[in-house]
Amino acid sequence: DKSKRQDGTWSRSDFIWDPDNDRYLCPEGKELKRTRQYHKDPRNKQPRTGRRKYRASKMVCSICPAKDKCCPKVDARSVTRERFEEVREFARQCTASEFNPKAQARRKKVEMLFAHLKRILGLGRLRLRGPCGVQDEFTLAATAQNLRKLAKLKPLIPATG
Ligand code: SF4
Incomplete structure (x- = not known):
């Protein structure tokens, strides 16, 4: 603009x-x-x-x-x-609003997840074909990603023994 x-x-x-x-x-x-x-x-x-x-x-x-x-x-x-x-x-008006910096930060967060899926989890290219195959593969990758995030949230338990 x-x-x-x-x-x-x-x-x-x-x-x-x-x-x-x-x-x-x-x-x-x-x-x-x-x-x-x-x-x-x-x-x-x-x-x-x-x-x-x-x-x-x-x-x-x-x-x-x-x-x-x-x-x-x-x-x-x-x-x-x-x-x-x-x-x-x-x-x-949206760009000038007070909420815009927060929205930008959220957008960045979402895009980082997609970048992670592509680069780290190797989803740049799908192996399965067809809409169902793509959905299955993508859901599985997103699940793995969420599990990884959950594991990071868990506080570290000091080793005993
Ligand atoms: S303010 Fe209005 S009248 Fe004056 S120069 Fe600009 S367009 Fe022309």
Whole structure:
């Protein structure tokens, strides 16, 4: 995700998405539209899929007091919107959540188990064929892995005698 700008100017997240009117609103309250009536561009007739670009009016941006903070190098600001932006937005929220570091640690733990199955228990290649064979072999390997973990949990009993 490269939507966050590094040069101090406003990023896409500073613009408010207005789904009912298919437009963005900039921090100054002006609209960024996908098409404008006076653009007779045939590409605008394409179905609403893929990446879309929303542009502010050049006239409005040229007299905006916040232009330096928004689009200092171009005449008017534009913001792109991907096809599944809602999903991307949800993923961004998940990444920014407090739970994310914990989830990452858990993911790592699970992936380590698969790596162990593959490298140490030799499950990089299965010997049995067919869905049932694969299930049997995998279940057996996972059982062995769990037993190994259980054995490690057991406190060491000092040898007597
Ligand atoms: S420069 Fe244009 S898009 Fe940016 S804040 Fe001003 S009016 Fe809005």
